[in-house]
Amino acid sequence: MIEFRSLADDEPALSFSPLLRGVLKTYAYVHEHGSIGLTPSKAFKRNFVHWAAAAFDWPGYTEDDLFAVNKVLNEHDFMPLGDIHFLLTSLKMGRHYKGDFKLTKSGSDLAHQPGRLFGILTPFYLFEIDHSSWSRTPREPVPGNWNIFLNVLNVETEDGAAGQHLRQILFGEPDSSPFPRYDEMMGSLYTQVLRPLVWTGLIQETRPGKSFRSQESVFTKTPLWKAALKLETDSMVQPATRH
Incomplete structure (x- = not known):
């Protein structure tokens, strides 16, 4: 069972969340300018x-990264921002009104409650959004469920694990081929599970x-994982390595 702990608004680990940071900066912009066109x-x-x-x-989507491929x-060129826009409207924290995006009262009330805001955004973002739409084979969810993924990652990424290792643990080795080819299962694991966890x-x-191969990336739990999540496999993580 997946359980999120309530976090205090001054919890230092919240600084690890690009998603929370992006939402709070969006809030600050709207408060300063009144709306977003x-x-x-x-x-x-x-x-x-x-x-x-x-x-x-945003990691991987910095200003330099984005303008390197766009004038x-x-x-739609800044995928995380599209996700934030969708989240705020879906959760009724913001709304469209006469050609502008404005915060709702409930959205404004959360502007100074980052711990509570994280607790609302993160489960919805992970569990309710169809991340398969970003995959090369959209609408084909990666086999498994979040309870499996989080409990396996809880153990495997304690000291860091390569994407290829996580693919093997969860789904086995890719089919052998005499020619290099795209590993669709690895791609789906990344876009539907690993990247959403990185973004939260x-x-x-x-x-x-400069590798862009998710197989070669190393994934490691942040202090936010340990502060926010309570999982069945917590007892399998060696106490000596926990902080």
């Missing part, structure tokens, strides 16, 4: 997307050199 298709306008790219400093930024700040991804 929307395009006719109801996406955030470019001026805010450009601001968010610099302000969020201008639309919301529960685990960190360390890439060797």
